[in-house]
Amino acid sequence: MRVFFKLIRQGFRDIALHPWAQLMTLLAVSFITFLAGLMLLCVSNLDTELKVTRGEVAFQVYWNEKASPKKVKESWKTLQKMDGVVEVLTYTPEEALKDLGSTLPKGSKGMLLADNSPLPYTAVLKFSPRKGDVAEWQSKTQAALERIPDVKTVRSSNLKDDVSRAWQELSDSITMPVLVFLAVILSIAVGNTMKFSLISRKDEIEILKLVGAKNWYIRTPLLVGGALLGSVGGILGVAGLYTAWWNLKDTFNFAPLHWELHFLPVDQALLLIVIPMVVGSISSWVAVRS
Amino acid sequence: MLNVTNLSHNFGSYWALKNCSFSLKKGEFLLLTGSSGAGKTTLLRLLYASLPVMRGKVNVAGYDLKNLPARQIPNLRRSVSVVFQDFKILPYRTVYQNVAMALEVRGLNQIHIDRRVRAVVRGLGLEPRINTLCGELSGGEQQRVAVARSVVVNPKILLADEPTGNLDEELAARMMGIFKQFHMHGTTVVLATHSSELVRMHPEARQLRLEHGKIVAANWRGAQIFSEKIKEVHS
Numbered sequence: 227m228r229v230f231f232k233l234i235r236q237g238f239r240d241i242a243l244h245p246w247a248q249l250m251t252l253l254a255v256s257f258i259t260f261l262a263g264l265m266l267l268c269v270s271n272l273d274t275e276l277k278v279t280r281g282e283v284a285f286q287v288y289w290n291e292k293a294s295p296k297k298v299k300e301s302w303k304t305l306q307k308m309d310g311v312v313e314v315l316t317y318t319p320e321e322a323l324k325d326l327g328s329t330l331p332k333g334s335k336g337m338l339l340a341d342n343s344p345l346p347y348t349a350v351l352k353f354s355p356r357k358g359d360v361a362e363w364q365s366k367t368q369a370a371l372e373r374i375p376d377v378k379t380v381r382s383s384n385l386k387d388d389v390s391r392a393w394q395e396l397s398d399s400i401t402m403p404v405l406v407f408l409a410v411i412l413s414i415a416v417g418n419t420m421k422f423s424l425i426s427r428k429d430e431i432e433i434l435k436l437v438g439a440k441n442w443y444i445r446t447p448l449l450v451g452g453a454l455l456g457s458v459g460g461i462l463g464v465a466g467l468y469t470a471w472w473n474l475k476d477t478f479n480f481a482p483l484h485w486e487l488h489f490l491p492v493d494q495a496l497l498l499i500v501i502p503m504v505v506g507s508i509s510s511w512v513a514v515r516s
Numbered sequence: 517m518l519n520v521t522n523l524s525h526n527f528g529s530y531w532a533l534k535n536c537s538f539s540l541k542k543g544e545f546l547l548l549t550g551s552s553g554a555g556k557t558t559l560l561r562l563l564y565a566s567l568p569v570m571r572g573k574v575n576v577a578g579y580d581l582k583n584l585p586a587r588q589i590p591n592l593r594r595s596v597s598v599v600f601q602d603f604k605i606l607p608y609r610t611v612y613q614n615v616a617m618a619l620e621v622r623g624l625n626q627i628h629i630d631r632r633v634r635a636v637v638r639g640l641g642l643e644p645r646i647n648t649l650c651g652e653l654s655g656g657e658q659q660r661v662a663v664a665r666s667v668v669v670n671p672k673i674l675l676a677d678e679p680t681g682n683l684d685e686e687l688a689a690r691m692m693g694i695f696k697q698f699h700m701h702g703t704t705v706v707l708a709t710h711s712s713e714l715v716r717m718h719p720e721a722r723q724l725r726l727e728h729g730k731i732v733a734a735n736w737r738g739a740q741i742f743s744e745k746i747k748e749v750h751s
């Protein structure tokens with residue numbers, strides 16, 4: 227164990243052997259991490275923004291024909307206050323008829339009786355999607371709407387349009403490739419630096435082998451060096467990303483857009499540090515093998 | 517301890533060793549002589565698995581080198597210490613660090629390492645230079661560092677390739693004294709040299725003479741190598 231710690235310290239000290247090569251790689255790792263993070267940041271923000279503006283679930287509420295207009299109009303007021311509601315459209319029977327009439331072909335109008343509309347009081351509610359289980363939230367909301375006095379039926383539909391659906395798919399499928407891309411580029415960058423520091427340590431490694439050092443003894447310092455390069459680079463990259471975000475987050479935050487950029491979710495930010503670290507140690511391991 | 521049977525080795529079409537056989541028991545001292553290019557270094561490299569054994573058999577400290585798996589090589593090299601003809605010391609490390617290296621890879625504790633390194637460095641007259649970078653040392657001093665690193669681990673077998681090549685007579689004698697001391701404590705020593713001076717000075721040691729890869733002469737004696745005076749050569 228003591229030897230192990232010594233080798234880890236050795237890994238730290240070896241960085242000082244080629245400070246410039248290490249520094250360049252460190253910058254490369256930070257930059258690549260920064261770019262990958264920026265990409266994820268854009269995806270993540272557009273994602274949220276599209277979900278909010280497009281609305282996801284709509285409910286149509288129909289009242290009994292015999293419901294009292296006064297009571298219905300009272301409950302309409304409470305609908306406005308529901309959590310997460312984006313838009314409430316209400317229709318009296320007359321309004322509904324007019325609305326319907328405008329969509330019907332000419333000539334069929336006469337069939338509808340203006341004074342005695344057959345249509346019930348109606349409301350259409352649009353909700354922005356919430357995180358977590360949308361289906362469960364949807365059925366709960368539906369049940370709540372059905373409990374309103376005199377409500378006859380409630381129908382719900384997912385309003386997501388094709389654009390946002392397509393975007394959703396794209397953004398779901400973009401995160402993985404970005405992370406994989408990050409890993410590949412990083413492995414090339416760190417692997418090459420490790421090869422370089424290996425070449426310059428060739429004599430030392432040869433001698434270590436000749437005096438009976440086992441493979442792990444030779445590899446551990448390099449592994450530590452690779453992991454260190456990766457994680458410090460990752461941290462710097464994420465820190466840079468955070469600074470950039472901090473300066474830009476209010477860029478679009480003006481009326482009527484009110485679009486405040488949010489930072490990456492914690493798990494993605496952590497991945498941006500963990501991936502370079504893991505890739506750094508793996509690629510230095512591979513560099514020693516070949 | 518050391519068994520070589522019908523050993524041959526070629527570099528391409530050139531046979532650097534041809535059908536060599538000899539064996540050494542624990543604690544024996546062998547002078548391997550021959551002019552430059554005779555195959556001494558090649559023979560030594562085969563003994564510490566720096567070259568693979570292709571023809572013949574080699575057994576060193578209980579390891580069958582012909583069928584030695586790669587992961588056993590570090591273990592072999594902990595039994596066999598080598599003083600290299602080109603020293604193989606690190607110029608940007610101090611004398612102390614170079615010598616301590618051999619003990620560190622064995623995972624010994626720092627106090628033990630420190631005591632042994634200082635003792636050996638003192639024995640070789642390098643004490644004033646202990647914290648000097650090896651790159652700043654003279655050839656003779658570097659050679660002594662190489663010797664210090666190989667004896668500091670108290671090896672079962674010590675292979676030395678021209679260890680007195682860069683030393684003046686007095687230092688060479690001192691170096692031989694060190695080898696002799698380890699030999700007295702039971703280390704098996706194989707010392708390769710092209711200097712006939714050394715052979716003359718140590719007629720009591722066993723001798724093998726190589727020429728063009730062949731053993732052409734052997735001076736083979738009993739156990740009390742250094743106390744013997746009789747010279748006896750047969751081929």
Ligand SMILES: Nc1ncnc2c1ncn2[C@@H]1O[C@H](COP(=O)(O)OP(=O)(O)O)[C@@H](O)[C@H]1O
Pocket residue numbers: 527532550551552553554555556557558559
């Ligand atoms: N790696 C090698 N490749 C090709 N030829 C070699 C190699 N090593 C040694 N030789 C040749 O083998 C012969 C013996 O060399 P060596 O064992 O170094 O001799 P010595 O140590 O006795 O001077 C020489 O002719 C040398 O040129």
Ligand SMILES: [Mg+2]
Pocket residue numbers: 553556557558601677
């Ligand atoms: Mg030689």
